[in-house]
Amino acid sequence: MKIRRRLTLRFVLHSAIAGLVVLLIAAVTVYWVLMRLSEITLSDNFASVGLERLVESSKLGEDGIVFDRKLLEQVKHNNGWLQSLDENGKVEKSYNKPSDVPVQYNPGELAAYWRLQKDFPYDVYLWIQEKHGRVYTLLYGVPKELEPLLQAVSEEGSAYLDGRLILPEKIRNRIRARGGYAQLLDPEGRELAALNRPESIPDTYTVQELALRSKYPERYEYRMDFAYDENTGRTWVVGLPNKAEGHSSKNPLISAEMRIVLAGIAGMLGAVLLIFALLSFLNALRFGAPMFHMLAWLDSLGRGAYDEPADCNGRPRSRLSSGKWRRRYSTFAEVMLSMDQLTVILRRDEERRRQTETLREEWITGITHDLKTPLSSIKGYAHLLAEDAYDWSPEEVRKFSAIMLEKSAHMDTLISDLAMTYRQRSGIHAPQMEEVEMNAWLGNALVQAAANPEYGEGRIIYQAPDQEITASIYRPWMERVVGNLTANALLHNSSDTRLTVRLSEGADGGLTIIFRDNGQGMDEQTAANLFERYYRGGDTASTTNGSGLGMAISKGLVEAMGGQITVSSAPGKGTEIRLSWDAQK
Incomplete structure (x- = not known):
């Protein structure tokens, strides 16, 4: 397999794995957000969402109907109670039922409680649904808190002094014990008097502010209710903290649902960044280390060191003790083999260069000797012929000349051979x-x-x-x-x-x-x-x-x-x- 194809497959595989991990993170994030939103919806609107889930998750056992344990815990967390009724209005199952809740309802009595036509200290919600051929009738109730408290404040709190609402001690203790507050507003919505009002609660209300806080209490830190007095034009306001519902929001601009979504997005982005940082580190370790190793090897080759860079044990970094490629270097096996061959060739050429230098020095020494020997003879006989002290005979002159010609011919042969070799080198x-x-x-x-x-x-x-x-x-x-x-x-x-x-x-x-x-x-x-x-x-x-x-x-x-x-x-x-x-x- 060529290195280009191998690298392409590796990068495609890494990208595919990263994409799958990102999709998995996104799926987990979406699942977490949905679960959290479901919990908030269940806590805020258990009367509609929770009762439906109770029916959907219910099972028929030997002892009758069995509800989901987590949903029952939510009922208790909401300080509510739950009853399952048969077709005759008789209670089959009860959970967290107070003592003042009946165990048998007449049809008219149950409808009166549900339609608020009969006084009952609980807000009652009715859910009827058929499942597996059976009609489920669930009755869910939560204690009335705001309505009785608002009624007591509006009936007893007619006086105020220096901006302080004067109420009976019993009502004041009820409000403080539950962490609530009470306000008396003039016809323009300005506060005349208050009891235990937090800083986050306004002292002046617009029509929109009062409507939004009473209609969407889950967006605020406190849930509230109000009563309008037609005779005086004043408005009584009572509020209790949302802690009983399992959440609170001090910032009215960011709802609990939006916080969950933002937290999910932030978590997903953080996880994705972490995954990509980890992937970058792994790629740097897997691909960067071999590249730096090869660059170091090339640098050592340029400096005339023909051995592959080794680790502290003197073993090549690209090899295991068994001689096999390390995993991170196997991707570049062809390149490493080519560099290994290049190292062998450079080492061999360096050895040949040294041998050639040695041979050339020896050859120059020899050829110098071969040239000097006949030249010495020619020079010696020339000195003899030029010497005035001797009177050479014609036979001696011819003898000397013949020797000089012979030596000259030998030198000419040497020079011709040198010229021929360089002509061959240039190509003839x-x-x-x-x-x-x-x-x-x-x-x-x-x-x-x-x-x-x-x-x-x-x-x-x-x-x-x-x-x-x-x-x-x-x-x-x-x-x-x-x-x-x-x-x-x-x-x-x-x-x-x-x-x-x-x-x-x-x-x-x-x-x-x-x-x-x-x-x-x-x-x-x-x-x-x-x-x-x-x-x-x-x-x-x-x-x-x-x-x-x-x-x-x-x-x-x-x-x-x-x-x-x-x-x-x-x-x-x-x-x-x-x-x-x-x-x-």
Whole structure:
């Protein structure tokens, strides 16, 4: 799998997981908000919502009807009571029933309580619903608090002094015990007198303020009721705290429901931010750490340190002790492998560079020696000829001149070899190639090479083929190659070494020339570096007829003519150099 696809899948997967988590958080938030709103609705309006839920959640057991325990606790929390009636008005089940509540109702009596036609110290709510073929009749009652208190205040509180409402001690104690307040307003809605009025309660009412506070008590800290006196135009106001309903609101602008919604939104946003912060941290840990590791690795490579950055235990940070990738680095496995290969290549190239520098220094030392030796001879004989103290004979002058010419020719050969190697380095192409019958040509070239007195006689054996073989070559270059390969075999081995040259034609029409000697051979390193420009397999001082560039030049010339040159050798088993050309198409 390519790294682009793997990274794409990882980021898509992470985004999908983050999206699912966000949706889950949103679902939990919505569920929590709905539950809280349901609790508020149940607490504020149990007479309609709670009774319906009681019927919906009820079950028939062996002992009769069974209601939900949480809903019954809400009835008790509201300081109310609950009764279940049969079709005849008889109470089947009761919960939290006070002693003054009947256990049997006549049809007219129950309707009178419900329609407030008969005095009853409780507000009564009736719920009738059919379920599973049975008619459920629930009677829910809560003590009347505001109405009796308002009636007592309006009947007994006719006097006031210095803004203080004068009431009987009993009524004052009832108001204070319940944390309530009482007010007397003039016809314009201004407060004439008050008892125990909190700071959050206004001392002047508009029509809208009075209507809203009495109609929507759940929005305020206190629920209230009022009575209007037609004779005086005054209004009596009595209020009690909403604590009995399970909530209070000191800010009339933000209702309890809105606070729940805002709390849910704030919680959801906080959770989403936390999730994204955690996801960012995990992404930084999973993707950032490997990237910083690779950047540190590249920096170390730039500084010439070719080892992967390691941890405190000396182990590469991307690997486990078993050698496997660490999980966070497995995503970048291809990149890590490429950097590992780059490290190997750079280390190998650095080693080759050091070896090349060493070989070049050795080669320069050798070639300097090879140039200085004939130059010293030329300079010495030139001084002799220029010396006035001697009167040289013509024969001596010719002898000295011949030696100087020989040394000059050797220096010219060295310089030509240097020029040829740099021409090959810049890229050369063979001049006009010509078709040559290789059988006879190679035999003549070997005869000319064998004429060198330093080789000795009978050391070159030519195995000619039976048929004529034609090839396209450039003669001067090919003669140079044959001379270099012959010199390499005969000058760097013992005097009894034999060189066998075999010419053959392949089945596909290609040409092969093999130079095989039975000399001392070469080790693997020498054979691998035989055709390098700065490598001399033998001692530079062993002969004055070489530059150390012959094999590099031969390789370049053969390749420029479209051929290939290879070597195979082993210590004590001789050396074989093979020249090959593919068939011309």
